[in-house]
Amino acid sequence: MNNYMSGAQIVVEALLEHKVDTVFGYPGGAVLPIYDEIFKQKKIKHVLVRHEQGAIHAAEGYSRSTGKPGVALVTSGPGATNSVTGLTDALMDSIPIIVLTGQVPTFMIGNDAFQEADTVGITRPCTKHNWLVKDTNLLGKIIHEAFYVSTNGRPGPVLVDIPKDVQFASGNYTKKKDFLPKRYTPKIKPDNNLILKAVKAFENAKKPIIYSGGGVINSGDNASTLLRELVDKSNFPITSTLMGLGCYPASKKNWMGMLGMHGTYEANMAMHDCDFMFCIGARFDDRITGKTDEFSPNSTKIHIDIDPSSINKNILVDIGIVGDIDISLQAFLKLWKKRGAKTSLNKTWWDQIDDWKGINCLSYKKSAKSIKPQYAIQRLEELTKDLDRYVSTEVGQHQMWAAQFMGFEEPKRWMTSGGLGTMGYGFPASIGIQLAHPKSLVINVAGEASWLMNMQELGTAVQYNLPVKQFILNNERLGMVRQWQELLHGGRYSHSWSDALPDFVKLAEAYGIKGICCDDPNKLDDAILEMLDYDGPVIFDCLVEKHENCFPMIPSGKAHNEMILSAEEPEQEIGKSGAVLV
Amino acid sequence: MQKLFLKKGISRKSAYNLRNPKDDEFERHTLAILVDNESGVLARVIGLFSGRGYNIDSLTVAEVDHSGNLSRITIVTSGTPSVIEQIKAQLDRMVPVHDVHDLTAEGASVERELALFKVFAKGEKRVESLRLADVFRAKVVDSTLVSFTFELTGTPEKIDAFADLMVPLGLKEIARTGVAALSRG
Numbered sequence: 001m002n003n004y005m006s007g008a009q010i011v012v013e014a015l016l017e018h019k020v021d022t023v024f025g026y027p028g029g030a031v032l033p034i035y036d037e038i039f040k041q042k043k044i045k046h047v048l049v050r051h052e053q054g055a056i057h058a059a060e061g062y063s064r065s066t067g068k069p070g071v072a073l074v075t076s077g078p079g080a081t082n083s084v085t086g087l088t089d090a091l092m093d094s095i096p097i098i099v100l101t102g103q104v105p106t107f108m109i110g111n112d113a114f115q116e117a118d119t120v121g122i123t124r125p126c127t128k129h130n131w132l133v134k135d136t137n138l139l140g141k142i143i144h145e146a147f148y149v150s151t152n153g154r155p156g157p158v159l160v161d162i163p164k165d166v167q168f169a170s171g172n173y174t175k176k177k178d179f180l181p182k183r184y185t186p187k188i189k190p191d192n193n194l195i196l197k198a199v200k201a202f203e204n205a206k207k208p209i210i211y212s213g214g215g216v217i218n219s220g221d222n223a224s225t226l227l228r229e230l231v232d233k234s235n236f237p238i239t240s241t242l243m244g245l246g247c248y249p250a251s252k253k254n255w256m257g258m259l260g261m262h263g264t265y266e267a268n269m270a271m272h273d274c275d276f277m278f279c280i281g282a283r284f285d286d287r288i289t290g291k292t293d294e295f296s297p298n299s300t301k302i303h304i305d306i307d308p309s310s311i312n313k314n315i316l317v318d319i320g321i322v323g324d325i326d327i328s329l330q331a332f333l334k335l336w337k338k339r340g341a342k343t344s345l346n347k348t349w350w351d352q353i354d355d356w357k358g359i360n361c362l363s364y365k366k367s368a369k370s371i372k373p374q375y376a377i378q379r380l381e382e383l384t385k386d387l388d389r390y391v392s393t394e395v396g397q398h399q400m401w402a403a404q405f406m407g408f409e410e411p412k413r414w415m416t417s418g419g420l421g422t423m424g425y426g427f428p429a430s431i432g433i434q435l436a437h438p439k440s441l442v443i444n445v446a447g448e449a450s451w452l453m454n455m456q457e458l459g460t461a462v463q464y465n466l467p468v469k470q471f472i473l474n475n476e477r478l479g480m481v482r483q484w485q486e487l488l489h490g491g492r493y494s495h496s497w498s499d500a501l502p503d504f505v506k507l508a509e510a511y512g513i514k515g516i517c518c519d520d521p522n523k524l525d526d527a528i529l530e531m532l533d534y535d536g537p538v539i540f541d542c543l544v545e546k547h548e549n550c551f552p553m554i555p556s557g558k559a560h561n562e563m564i565l566s567a568e569e570p571e572q573e574i575g576k577s578g579a580v581l582v
Numbered sequence: 583m584q585k586l587f588l589k590k591g592i593s594r595k596s597a598y599n600l601r602n603p604k605d606d607e608f609e610r611h612t613l614a615i616l617v618d619n620e621s622g623v624l625a626r627v628i629g630l631f632s633g634r635g636y637n638i639d640s641l642t643v644a645e646v647d648h649s650g651n652l653s654r655i656t657i658v659t660s661g662t663p664s665v666i667e668q669i670k671a672q673l674d675r676m677v678p679v680h681d682v683h684d685l686t687a688e689g690a691s692v693e694r695e696l697a698l699f700k701v702f703a704k705g706e707k708r709v710e711s712l713r714l715a716d717v718f719r720a721k722v723v724d725s726t727l728v729s730f731t732f733e734l735t736g737t738p739e740k741i742d743a744f745a746d747l748m749v750p751l752g753l754k755e756i757a758r759t760g761v762a763a764l765s766r767g
Contacts, residue, residue: 124626125633129677132621149677183618184677309671312664 003175007136007167008033011100014143016043017176020071022062022435023047024055028075029115030102033167047435047464050456052079054428056086056157057454059097061432064415065390067220069096069150070432076102077115080161081122085422088126090157092419093243094218096150097157098143099127105165106134119161128156133163136171144179153186154307155218186306190323190331198278198302198319199336205276205300206346208236211259211288214243214418215281215305217411219325223247224411226329227280234343237353239267241282242403243418250407256353257362260288261554262400265361265563266353268552271296272560273352279303281325284314285419286581294559304328361552361565362404371521373398373473373544377405377445380471383528388440390433392416394426394450397479397550402445424453427470431457434466441469441532448474448541449498458511461537469531470539475546476501483549488556488579504541511537519543556581607662610639611686612693612763613670618678619645619653626676627655636669637661640695640738640760652680658738658761683765690766696759697741698723699732703752711751718744729754 005013011034015023024047027035038046049055052074059070074083080101090097104113120132129149131142142160150158202208210231216223224247231238231254238248239259248255257264259271268290271277277299282288284303289295292314301317303310304325311320321328364374377398391406392415393399399416408414415433417425430444444451451472461468481496508515514534518527518541531538552563556579617623624643631638639658646654659669666684673682685691699720701711708730715722715732718740724731734744738761745756 120622121625124622125629153675183680186675307675309668309675311671313668316664 003173004170005173006033006037006170007133007139007162008037010136010139010171010173011143011162011167012037012041012044013173014140014176015071018069018144018147020044023071023073024049024058024062024432025073026050026052026055026075026079028077028079028102030076030104030164031073031079031100031162031167032102033164034073034100034102034162045435046073047431047460049428049431050459051454052082053086053424054431054454054457054460056083056097056099057089057422057425057428058432058435058457058460059099060086060090060093060095060425061392061415061429062436063095063097063432064429065412065433066436067412069098069147071098071100073100074102075115076104076119077117079115080117080119083159084122084126085420087123087157087159089417089420089422089425091126091128093417094155094214095157096155098146098150099157099159101159101161102167103132103161103163106163107165109163119159123159126157127159128154130159130161132161133166136166136169139166139171140174141179144174144176145181148179148181149184152181152184153188154215187308187322188306188324188327190304190321190328192331194319194321195328195331195335198321199332199339201276201300201302201319202234202278202332202336203339203342204344205236206344207274207349207352208234208276208278208345209270209274210236210238210278210280211240211271211282212238212244212247212280213241213282215283216244216247216325217281219281219306221411223281223326223329226326226333230329230333233341235345236278236343237270237350239263239271241285241288241418242416244282245403245414246408246411249409251409256357258403260285261290262404262550262552264404265359265552265565266356268554268560268563269356270353274299277301279305279317280329281305283307283310286314289314290554290562291557291559296560359565361563364548364551367545368521371519371524371542371544373475373548374401374405375521376473376524376542376544377401379524380443380445380528381406383525383532384441384443387532389413390415390437390440390442392426392429392433392442392444394444394446394453395421395423396447396450397475397483397548398445398447398450398473400480400550401473406445423450425450427451427454427468428457428460430468430470431460431464431466434468435464442467443469443471446470446472447479448472448476448501448504449478452498455507458507458513458537462511462513465536467534467536467538470537471531471542472504472540473542473544474501474504475544475548477546479548480550482547486547486549504539508537508539513537513539515539515541517541517543608660609663609666609686610658610660611666611684612691612761613657613659613673614683614685614763614765615655615657615673616646616680617653617655618680619651620678623653623678624655626678627657627673630672630676631657631659631669634668634672636665640758642760642762656761656763685763685765688765691763692766693737693761693763694735695738695741695761696733696735697745698757699734699745699748699753700729700755701732701748701752702729702754704728707751711748714744714747714751720744
């Protein structure tokens with residue numbers, strides 16, 4: 001095959017070599033040559049979003065639910081700047097996506113040309129790496145490097161900025177097999193001495209806890225399998241971060257639920273009181289640790305992470321192992337089993353955990369008159385848990401309730417914006433997920449305020465007939481903001497309500513899809529079933545209790561063992577040092 | 583011309599000092615970073631420091647291997663031991679970074695900095711500045727009837743010391759290159 005072709009052809013050729021089947025994008029002046037090539041072929045499906053932010057989140061949803069990198073294509077200037085939030089979101093959550101941006105021609109760069117922006121400059125801190133391609137001969141190699149960098153080591157977003165003259169000019173295409181990754185070689189094999197030390201600490205643990213995170217999912221399905229083996233053979237209790245839900249099945253008895261600010265009482269208490277903590281692919285985020293100097297004071301801590309900078313960043317650990325989770329757990333399990341698969345688990349530890357579980361921290365006051373948001377999620381869970389289901393969320397109270405009340409049995413079934421906390425993430429993400437899994441049920445659990453942030457993507461859902469279910473817990477409030485204002489700012493609800501809301505049913509009808517509104521707990525099940533039965537996109541406007549708070553909660557600046565379980569508890573003082581935290 | 587105001591030891595501090603230098607555990611480290619000489623690489627490294635609130639006391643960068651397309655960035659930074667570890671880990675995971683050496687932690691190293699000093703003086707002070715320059719082995723690279731410009735190479739401490747001595751003699755301007763450093767042997 002002739003390797004001499006235009007830059008635009010090189011882009012399409014390289015995407016095909018990387019087996020890209022879907023590209024999320026929005027055309028514009030500086031990417032027209034690439035769009036011309038996309039027009040001429042049939043193998044790559046281009047999905048026209050309604051805003052570039054939507055393209056990036058959709059690519060994220062595609063990637064998170066498949067494990068493959070997501071690809072987005074946007075134009076220069078505003079196209080590129082609109083992608084910044086999505087790139088930052090993917091960076092924080094370690095999601096591999098490749099964003100291709102058009103750029104003004106090389107000879108106009110720096111002249112404040114029409115739709116010019118310093119894209120590589122703007123996106124430098126919000127990508128794992130980015131490239132400005134100045135020579136068509138280098139374009140193929142750079143795209144291969146972009147895929148390589150994005151998916152190897154700790155995954156993350158990358159961006160390739162391609163000036164229009166580079167797209168038009170012809171050059172030699174470097175085939176994928178001729179590209180040799182030379183300079184970026186992350187360490188994936190763990191140090192054997194450290195594995196031995198870790199195994200010894202594991203064997204001696206009396207009150208252990210396994211704390212897993214999104215790194216397990218990123219490492220591939222085998223990492224989850226190994227994690228399950230480790231938990232089942234050792235009978236250690238396991239909790240997970242928001243990002244790691246699904247890597248251990250929620251239905252099994254060793255599962256303690258999510259930990260952290262809105263995690264379960266038992267998970268957080270066990271984190272605080274354990275004598276051994278095994279952190280696997282998580283990063284001691286501030287949502288997890290609470291007050292760092294009172295974090296799990298009496299435990300030996302082991303941390304496996306592929307990113308050396310995650311180790312000892314927030315919490316000093318005793319044994320820090322740099323390596324891929326899959327490879328590291330293989331080595332760990334092999335050695336542990338070779339030494340006889342011993343544990344020193346203290347029997348009273350499970351009794352203690354069961355006592356904490358007995359508190360039933362997720363309980364809430366039921367109501368016969370209004371739909372409690374927790375109840376809505378519980379019913380949704382009950383009616384969909386046995387289906388082939390993928391769930392995305394927006395950000396806020398509904399996200400935490402979904403994490404608390406929904407159970408995930410497999411990895412890559414739960415897609416949420418954890419690190420950046422991007423309101424508006426869920427709807428476009430659900431579109432990306434549905435495109436990757438056309439036959440599956442895809443639900444976006446949303447709050448009305450978050451959902452409105454990217455509601456333009458209704459057009460995308462309708463155009464491609466994607467049967468995404470938008471399950472909106474509508475409390476006419478920015479729920480989490482309002483909760484903090486109640487707890488921290490004397491109930492002064494400054495600008496935390498959603499005024500001038502649309503009639504969501506009419507909005508759905510305006511787009512020719514189905515809208516359902518429900519405000520009666522007795523009719524909720526039927527309404528949810530109606531949503532599930534409908535073959536097409538649905539907006540479900542679930543009118544819920546307006547001033548419900550999300551509990552349990554570790555208040556800012558407090559330690560794990562200082563959780564608030566309900567609003568009825570004697571009021572806890574959140575100090576000034578706590579109020580300054582987010 | 584206004585007299586230059588130099589407080590003792592302040593000359594190495596820059597606007598990038600974001601963390602509290604009064605912390606007891608504060609350490610000064612010299613990092614030698616080998617990077618691909620590609621456009622934007624310096625911005626990437628500096629952006630990491632400013633974005634994460636690390637200090638840059640001095641920074642030098644130049645191509646060191648033309649055929650291999652490599653540059654060396656030498657950064658003098660300061661922070662608590664855990665921050666220094668973070669800085670190294672954060673630098674090491676960047677795509678264009680080949681290796682990071684902490685010359686302060688890895689044993690003996692040599693550090694050199696070049697500086698130019700412009701001193702305006704008359705009479706005895708003019709003679710004294712020349713005499714001190716001789717002691718420090720500074721070269722006169724320019725002179726007028728009322729001024730000297732000295733060139734001095736040495737450790738940052740030596741350059742600080744010379745600057746301190748020149749202030750009362752009429753030091754008006756300094757230009758410093760920042761540190762270049764290599765491990766010994």
